[in-house]
Amino acid sequence: MQNAFLASGAIAVLTGVVGIFVVLRANSFAAHALAQISFAGAAGAVLLRLEPLWGLIAFALAGAAGLGVLSVGGARRDAATALVMTAALGTGALFLVLNNTYATSVFSLLFGSIVGISRSAVAGTAVLALITLAMLGALFRPMLFATVNLEGARARGVPLTRLNSAFLVCLALAAAATIPIVGSLLVFALLVAPPAAATLLAKNPLQAVVLAVVLNLTCSWGGIVIAYYTTLPVGFIISVLAASTYLAARVYNERVRA
DSSP: OHHHHHHHHHHHHHHHHHHHHHHHTTOHHHHHHHHHHHHHHHHHHHHTTOOHHHHHHHHHHHHHHHHHHHOOSHHHHHHHHHHHHHHHHHHHHHHHHHOOSOOHHHHGGGTOOOTTOOHHHHHHHHHHHHHHHHHHHHHHHHHHHHHHOHHHHHHTTOOHHHHHHHHHHHHHHHHHHHHHHHOGGGTHHHHTHHHHHHHHHOSSHHHHHHHHHHHHHHHHHHHHHHHHHSSSOHHHHHHHHHHHHHHHHHHHHHHHHO
């Protein structure tokens, strides 16, 4: 349980910070796509008898690079994202077919497995989270400026293309780190739902970041505790709690406006 709390805590902080930019920059589809692309990498790593985490990271970074190259303008971004995701999923299916053994470690990444996580896996998750947060910290001010005032950032000469590519790398690493916790099918649980709720409740972006982290910690740790006392999978519980925070924030926000 201690390892589960440590790993989920690191992931909650990471996805809370990254998730705010995912929501504000309307990159939810990219977050979903990178999670699916990462899963294909895990299948390739198992085929090569490597740790699935290395495949997650490699394919996530490759997917981020592909999205950065192909997304030349907002009009083409969704099409480029779908193209890269489709190619990766096809490659992942090929890896699974070529694997003669039943790749349990790969399929467990669909829904996550945090309860039995090892201390070495916790350390790897923490290192990946720290690297990603350090990168995002270096980009925070120009990223925030470009997110809330795109035209002003363009007028001041902010390198928007490089900034977007750098953020996709951060998003890729965040997705790779999150998948072992909630799974590739439920990665939205922490990357999108609580941060979206935070943007509805906070008065400014900095408050939204703090609130997103708090909500993610609540959902993650609350999900682990509930799963411990029930027979329900922890990924499912975290997802339900995360979705509930967004619905509650939406209802509260509409009532306040009314």
